[in-house]
Structure formats: C-alpha cells, structure tokens
Amino acid sequence: MAATIEPSVADVFAWLDAVPDPEIPVISIRDLGIVRDVWWSGEGMERTLTISITPTYVGCPAMRVIEADIVAALSARGVAHTNVEMRLAPAWTTDWLTANGREKLRAYGISPPRPRDLAADPRALDLVALLGTLEERAACPRCGSLDVALVTRFGSTPCKAQYRCVTCREPFDHFKAH
Amino acid sequence: MSDTTDLATYAMRLGDNALVLGQRLATWTGHGPSLEEDLASTNVALDLIGHARLWLAYAAQCEGRGRDADALAFTRDARAFTNVLLVERPNGDYAQTIVRQFFFDAWHLLVLRALCASRDARIAAIAEKAALEVTYHVKRSGDWMIRLGDGTDESHARMRVAIDDAWPYTAELFAMDAVDDAMVARGIGCDLAALHAPWRTYVETVLTDATLAFPTDGVMHGGGRAGVHTESFSYLLAEMQSVARSVPAERW
Numbered sequence: 001m002a003a004t005i006e007p008s009v010a011d012v013f014a015w016l017d018a019v020p021d022p023e024i025p026v027i028s029i030r031d032l033g034i035v036r037d038v039w040w041s042g043e044g045m046e047r048t049l050t051i052s053i054t055p056t057y058v059g060c061p062a063m064r065v066i067e068a069d070i071v072a073a074l075s076a077r078g079v080a081h082t083n084v085e086m087r088l089a090p091a092w093t094t095d096w097l098t099a100n101g102r103e104k105l106r107a108y109g110i111s112p113p114r115p116r117d118l119a120a121d122p123r124a125l126d127l128v129a130l131l132g133t134l135e136e137r138a139a140c141p142r143c144g145s146l147d148v149a150l151v152t153r154f155g156s157t158p159c160k161a162q163y164r165c166v167t168c169r170e171p172f173d174h175f176k177a178h
Numbered sequence: 179m180s181d182t183t184d185l186a187t188y189a190m191r192l193g194d195n196a197l198v199l200g201q202r203l204a205t206w207t208g209h210g211p212s213l214e215e216d217l218a219s220t221n222v223a224l225d226l227i228g229h230a231r232l233w234l235a236y237a238a239q240c241e242g243r244g245r246d247a248d249a250l251a252f253t254r255d256a257r258a259f260t261n262v263l264l265v266e267r268p269n270g271d272y273a274q275t276i277v278r279q280f281f282f283d284a285w286h287l288l289v290l291r292a293l294c295a296s297r298d299a300r301i302a303a304i305a306e307k308a309a310l311e312v313t314y315h316v317k318r319s320g321d322w323m324i325r326l327g328d329g330t331d332e333s334h335a336r337m338r339v340a341i342d343d344a345w346p347y348t349a350e351l352f353a354m355d356a357v358d359d360a361m362v363a364r365g366i367g368c369d370l371a372a373l374h375a376p377w378r379t380y381v382e383t384v385l386t387d388a389t390l391a392f393p394t395d396g397v398m399h400g401g402g403r404a405g406v407h408t409e410s411f412s413y414l415l416a417e418m419q420s421v422a423r424s425v426p427a428e429r430w
Binding site: 125127131151152 | 214215217218220221222224225226227228229231232284287288291292299302303304306307308310311313314316317318320321373376377379380383
C-alpha cells in the first residue's frame with residue numbers, strides 16, 4: 001500500500017508558482033497575487049488540502065480555469081482531495097502582483113500596473129474629484145516612453161486596457177491599476 | 179417583514195439591476211459600433227453578470243428557500259424581478275445605450291462606495307470588489323457621453339433624444355421605501371436619497387463637457403423595484419430564461 005503523501009504548505013506554494021495564469025501564461029497565479037492561503041484539514045481518508053484564492057475580476061471566465069488548473073496540478077503531485085475556496089475580502093488589487101510578476105509582464109510586452117494612489121478616501125462621494133484623478137500612467141513596454149495614448153479602457157481581457165505609444169508607435173496592452 | 183427577508187430583498191435588488199443591465203449589454207456582443215466598443219460593452223456585461231451572481235447567491239442564502247443564484251435568475255417571472263426600470267430600457271441606438279449606462283454607472287458607483295461601509299460583512303465585501311470594477315464603467319460611459327454629445331450634429335441630436343428618453347427613469351434610482359429604511363436603520367443599506375445630490379453634480383459636470391443641456395424633471399416613472407415592469411422586459415426575460423426553462427435539469 002502506498003504511503004499517504006502529505007506535502008508541506010511551503011511545497012504547495014512552490015508548486016502553485018508553476019501554475020500559469022491561463023490568459024497571461026508568462027506569469028503564475030502566485031505572481032498574480034491571487035493565492036491567499038493554503039491549509040490541511042480533516043483526518044484519515046478525508047484529509048483535504050484547501051487552496052484559498054481571490055478573484056481578480058468577479059466575472060472573469062479565467063477563474064474557473066484557474067480552479068481546475070490548481071486541482072490538476074496538485075492531483076499530479078499525488079494530492080487526492082483538493083478544495084479550492086473563493087475568498088472575496090479583502091478585495092484583490094494589482095498592488096498584490098509580485099515584483100517578479102511585473103517584470104515578466106513588461107518583458108512579455110504588457111505594461112505592468114502602477115501602484116495605486118491610496119491617498120483618496122475610498123468612500124468619498126465626490127465623483128468629479130475621484131474620477132478626475134483616475135487617469136492611468138502607462139509606460140510603453142518597448143521603449144519606456146510615457147508619451148502614450150489610450151485606445152480603449154477595455155482590452156482583450158477584463159484586466160487590461162489598450163494603449164498606443166506616441167513615441168515609437170507600438171500598440172500595447174496595459175494591466176490596469178485596480 | 180423579518181430581518182432576513184429584508185436582507186434578501188435588498189441583495190436581490192442589487193443583483194437584479196446588475197443581471198438585467200448585463201443581459202441588455204450582452205446583446206451588443208458582435209454588434210458593437212467598433213471592435214473596441216464591442217469588447218468594452220462585453221467586458222462591462224461580464225462584470226455586471228459576475229456581480230449579479232454574487233448578489234443573487236447571497237439573496238438566495240438569506241431567503242433560505244432552497245433556491246440558488248441560477249434559480250433566481252432563470253425561474254422567476256417578471257413580477258418577481260426587483261430591478262429599476264432604467265436598466266431594462268431597450269438598447270435603442272448607441273446614444274440610448276450610452277446614456278442609460280452613464281446614468282446607471284454614476285449611481286451604481288455611489289451606491290457601491292456607500293455600501294463599503296455596510297455593517298453586513300458580505301455586502302461590504304461584494305460592494306468593495308464591485309466598486310473597483312464599476313469605477314472603470316463610469317469612466318468609459320462618461321467618455322462616450324462627451325464624445326457623442328460634443329461630436330457631430332447627428333450624434334449630438336441623438337444624445338438629446340436619448341437623454342430625454344432615459345431621464346424619466348432616473349428618479350426611481352433614489353426613491354426610498356420600507357426595505358431601504360429598515361436597511362439604513364440597521365446600518366446595512368445606504369441612504370439613496372442622500373446620493374441624489376452627488377449624482378446630479380457629476381452628471382451635470384459631464385453633460386456640460388458634452389455640450390448637452392441638463393434635463394428638467396417631468397412625469398417620472400417607477401415601479402420596477404416592486405415588480406411592475408415595462409413591456410420590453412418580458413421579451414428580455416423570455417430570451418434570457420428560455421434555455422434554462424426548456425431543459426431545467428440540464429448541466430453544462
């Protein structure tokens with residue numbers, strides 16, 4: 001009879017580092033910052049590994065794929081019972097993207113999100129002030145120019161907007177600060 | 179009504195608004211006026227349907243009648259839907275789609291930001307998540323208000339028609355009823371009436387940039403939240419629910 005395999009939480013985190021984002025496969029789901037927690041629970045045959053993840057955008061169809069990819073990756077490592085839990089709060093923000101993930105995005109041709117401006121009161125009701133300060137500061141991933149023009153706020157996936165570099169004329173995706 | 183019944187109704191209203199507008203926008207998919215706009219309206223629809231799933235799942239849990247989010251979306255009749263009339267207005271031309279979207283988005287963002295302070299942890303969590311996404315919605319629809327209003331004579335004229343068409347449906351967004359009062363008293367809901375002034379201020383700013391006149395109130399319509407809907411809503415519902423109703427036990 002084969003011995004029961006119970007990898008450590010650290011090992012599981014390392015394995016999740018190899019699970020790519022289905023839409024932007026150059027970064028892993030850990031680079032994306034959506035893996036919130038990992039723990040074991042239950043006894044004996046019911047021993048279960050739970051992975052808590054948080055959605056990037058609630059309607060993003062990639063979340064279902066990510067869930068299935070996590071279960072498949074852990075199953076390949078011999079984990080029999082995996083439970084993927086979707087945790088809503090605290091809400092995911094692009095500030096959780098790792099430095100490594102940002103660099104991978106840039107190298108791939110996607111302008112990474114800038115840090116969010118946290119000075120504004122999240123509950124203030126003055127939309128003129130709020131929305132007036134929302135302009136993105138994308139940089140061209142090809143030449144680094146900040147002289148860029150927004151093409152559309154909604155790109156090929158919910159998390160990206162499309163820009164064009166005025167300096168080198170390159171069209172590019174920008175990962176929106178969120 | 180009991181505490182959980184009020185809470186279920188409250189979550190259901192938020193979910194129904196998102197679901198119905200998401201369904202309206204989804205029918206633009208493949209028919210948008212440009213590729214970028216096709217993607218944008220589809221993305222906004224996706225966000226809204228994602229929000230609807232969260233709100234309706236919570237509504238179903240609060241009502242405790244063994245239904246889930248899908249059952250609420252696909253098996254209720256028109257009289258049981260609690261969305262405001264504005265979101266069920268037909269798509270019309272792109273001016274009508276954008277004006278409906280802008281009036282709703284600006285209201286939606288204010289509501290969600292206010293609900294971030296809700297004493298109900300689930301409502302606050304969904305609101306915080308959704309507010310981040312809706313911030314992009316209102317930026318986009320506001321940009322298009324200006325682009326079309328301050329565009330050609332044709333686009334400007336169509337925007338004026340669209341504004342006059344949608345305006346009578348905006349009062350319902352801010353009307354308080356017994357459920358709202360109860361939710362405010364418990365620190366769960368938000369005071370819709372208090373959001374009217376910030377909404378008007380923002381709408382007026384954008385309309386001014388768009389060279390469009392601020393409309394005057396005439397006869398204002400309501401009743402959607404009580405289940406009294408317009409004729410076009412039944413067609414929307416029939417299309418949205420037809421597959422789920424014809425094969426109720428099917429899974430895919």
